Amino acid sequence: MKKLLFTALCFGLLGSAANADEQERPDHFEGESAETLEQAVTHFTETNRRLAELLAQDELSNADLGTIHELTYTLENALARIDEELDTMAVDLEEVHLGSETLEHERVRTHGAAYLEAAQTLAE
Numbered sequence: 001m002k003k004l005l006f007t008a009l010c011f012g013l014l015g016s017a018a019n020a021d022e023q024e025r026p027d028h029f030e031g032e033s034a035e036t037l038e039q040a041v042t043h044f045t046e047t048n049r050r051l052a053e054l055l056a057q058d059e060l061s062n063a064d065l066g067t068i069h070e071l072t073y074t075l076e077n078a079l080a081r082i083d084e085e086l087d088t089m090a091v092d093l094e095e096v097h098l099g100s101e102t103l104e105h106e107r108v109r110t111h112g113a114a115y116l117e118a119a120q121t122l123a124e
Contacts, residue, residue, distance in 0.1 A: 028073070029069070029070040029073050030073060031070065031071075031072075031073025031074035031075075031076065031077045032047075032074045032077060032078075033077055034077050034078045034080075034081035034082075035081075036081070037081065037082065037085040037118055037121045037122070038121050039078075039081070040077075040078040040079075040081035040082045040085070041078070041082070041121055041122060041124070043074050043075075043077065043078040044075065044078040044079070044082065047071050047074045047075050047078065048075070050067075050071060051068060051071050051075070054067060054068055054071075055068075082122075085118055088114075088118065089115055089118045089119065092111040092112075092114045092115035092118070093111075093115050095107060095108075095110075095111035096108050096111045096112045096115060099111065
């Protein structure tokens with residue numbers, strides 16, 4: 001019984017410590033949203049450029065670290081959208097592959113066009 005009570009007490013303390021830690025953290029920046037692959041690629045490119053400029057400095061100030069922190073949210077949003085779009089591209093490419101095996105012309109054209117449109121956006 002004592003072990004059970006001790007275990008419960010430890011988990012309770014850990015939970016309250018984690019909650020206190022969350023309450024002490026500053027409000028989070030949401031970053032720029034990426035609703036399309038094109039927006040995601042633009043945000044990814046521009047934000048990486050800004051991050052590289054900051055990291056190229058000899059010293060980083062606290063303000064620089066704050067800016068970097070905010071930039072990471074935009075990059076995370078961009079990467080999440082790119083990841084979703086890559087999943088869709090993989091499905092389209094597989095449809096092209098399967099359609100070419102089974103001689104389904106329309107399937108190949110439809111999915112090929114969707115795949116190439118997304119691929120072009122990534123390649124730019």
